[in-house]
Amino acid sequence: MARPKVLVLGARFGGLTAAYTLKRIVGSAADIEVINKSRYTYFRPALPHVSVGVMDVEKLKIDLAEALPAKGIKFQEGTVTRIEAESNKVYYRLPNGNEVSEEYDYLIIALGAHLATELVKGWDKYGYSVCEPEFATKLSERLLSFKKGNIAIGAGFFFQGSNPKPKVPENYVPKADAACEGPVFEMSLMIHGLFTKKGIWKDTKVTVFSPGEYLSDLSRQSREAVRQIYQSLGIELVENFKIKEITDKEVIAEDGRKIPADLTILIPPYAGHPVLKVSTPDLVDDGGFVPTDINMVSIKYDNVYAVGDSSAITVPKLGYLAVKTARTAATHLANRLGFPVEVEKYYPTIICVADNPYEGFGVAVKDDTWYGGNVSEAVPSPLNHLKKELFTKYFMWTKGDMALENYMASW
Numbered sequence: 001m002a003r004p005k006v007l008v009l010g011a012r013f014g015g016l017t018a019a020y021t022l023k024r025i026v027g028s029a030a031d032i033e034v035i036n037k038s039r040y041t042y043f044r045p046a047l048p049h050v051s052v053g054v055m056d057v058e059k060l061k062i063d064l065a066e067a068l069p070a071k072g073i074k075f076q077e078g079t080v081t082r083i084e085a086e087s088n089k090v091y092y093r094l095p096n097g098n099e100v101s102e103e104y105d106y107l108i109i110a111l112g113a114h115l116a117t118e119l120v121k122g123w124d125k126y127g128y129s130v131c132e133p134e135f136a137t138k139l140s141e142r143l144l145s146f147k148k149g150n151i152a153i154g155a156g157f158f159f160q161g162s163n164p165k166p167k168v169p170e171n172y173v174p175k176a177d178a179a180c181e182g183p184v185f186e187m188s189l190m191i192h193g194l195f196t197k198k199g200i201w202k203d204t205k206v207t208v209f210s211p212g213e214y215l216s217d218l219s220r221q222s223r224e225a226v227r228q229i230y231q232s233l234g235i236e237l238v239e240n241f242k243i244k245e246i247t248d249k250e251v252i253a254e255d256g257r258k259i260p261a262d263l264t265i266l267i268p269p270y271a272g273h274p275v276l277k278v279s280t281p282d283l284v285d286d287g288g289f290v291p292t293d294i295n296m297v298s299i300k301y302d303n304v305y306a307v308g309d310s311s312a313i314t315v316p317k318l319g320y321l322a323v324k325t326a327r328t329a330a331t332h333l334a335n336r337l338g339f340p341v342e343v344e345k346y347y348p349t350i351i352c353v354a355d356n357p358y359e360g361f362g363v364a365v366k367d368d369t370w371y372g373g374n375v376s377e378a379v380p381s382p383l384n385h386l387k388k389e390l391f392t393k394y395f396m397w398t399k400g401d402m403a404l405e406n407y408m409a410s411w
């Protein structure tokens with residue numbers, strides 16, 4: 001009998017964790033193949049470090065064509081263009097431009113979300129970001145040569161879907177205005193560190209903007225602590241500011257408000273992945289995200305899983321949740337392939353570290369109050385800076401295969 005074929009689409013937190021975890025459990029009992037649009041993948045949480053000049057982007061690069069086959073996982077470089085869930089087929093474009101299709105028995109979608117820069121007028125000319133390696137490199141040139149002036153940092157709107165809903169407890173999927181504001185907080189701290197070191201903080205005005213209530217995924221106490229930090233540093237916070245346009249001197253909201261900005265750093269609006277929007281229509285919700293049950297199985301297609309930022313249940317869009325959803329998907333699928341392992345239970349919690357390397361501390365956040373829990377920690381400490389550095393090294397050392405993490409530490 002032919003071995004079942006598992007296709008994994010995408011190779012960052014979600015795709016890598018799903019592929020490695022499944023392979024470790026099922027060994028040669030299934031053929032596992034990862035399709036990613038580039039041969040290389042980068043560790044995203046350290047891209048802000050690249051932008052302030054403390055990390056070389058090449059040190060964050062993983063060669064998938066070496067790393068995956070070394071663990072018995074097939075790698076295929078290709079840009080996925082469409083998923084036909086009714087006929088178990090994925091269409092993709094090879095690097096030579098040829099369009100091909102491939103059938104699967106099981107599919108794990110880990111394509112991430114779409115960074116909708118096209119929705120922000122002036123982005124191409126004036127916009128800066130840290131979300132991809134090329135953005136972070138371009139921003140580092142600008143930040144390292146910055147002398148004085150106004151900087152605006154913020155996130156675009158999150159075009160979250162709402163129908164059909166995932167089959168998980170309703171409190172696990174809150175409605176969010178921003179998909180990912182952690183990097184905004186982290187960049188605001190990092191720029192303070194960098195500019196203090198350069199001696200130009202006093203000549204710089206930083207304004208942080210948010211499309212809704214800033215860091216609404218954290219508890220009231222943690223948000224208040226952030227306000228106090230901003231007050232003490234002289235950073236202005238502007239809320240309910242839905243970005244519409246960037247010019248050479250300001251950033252403009254939909255309601256016409258303006259923030260002076262010689263440099264605008266944006267975590268772009270988040271939307272559903274364009275590939276999912278042109279795929280089998282009932283695979284996705286009205287925002288282009290995949291609604292699943294608590295085991296990450298599509299509510300419509302029993303042999304399709306979705307993990308990480310592509311999933312409708314991950315709010316906010318966070319690497320920690322991408323890893324959690326991928327582990328749940330992999331252990332659930334392993335059972336279906338005949339391996340009776342414990343299915344990792346999904347429970348959302350916000351866990352991340354906002355690092356400030358120039359000032360030698362990081363703020364470690366652990367918070368589930370948004371989901372109705374009562375854990376709320378936001379701890380600034382030099383140890384948390386070290387933790388982020390070690391985590392980066394660990395991820396790069398294992399090439400994204402964080403097998404020991406369950407035993408050694410948590411984020």
Ligand SMILES: Cc1cc2nc3c(=O)[nH]c(=O)nc-3n(C[C@H](O)[C@H](O)[C@H](O)COP(=O)(O)OP(=O)(O)OC[C@H]3O[C@@H](n4cnc5c(N)ncnc54)[C@H](O)[C@@H]3O)c2cc1C
Pocket residue numbers: 009010011012013014015035036037038041044045046047048078079080081110111112113130131180182183267275307308309310317318319320321322351352353
């Ligand atoms: C600047 C920044 C810093 C962050 N820092 C942290 C942090 O410190 N901690 C944390 O927990 N989270 C952090 N996050 C969030 C975290 O990076 C994301 O939640 C996480 O990367 C989501 O993982 P994913 O695998 O689901 O999707 P993605 O990371 O978006 O990966 C998608 C993958 O799919 C591939 N792909 C996309 N389209 C196609 C296609 N058409 N065909 C083939 N392949 C395709 C991409 O190349 C990529 O490999 C940060 C986010 C940003 C933007």
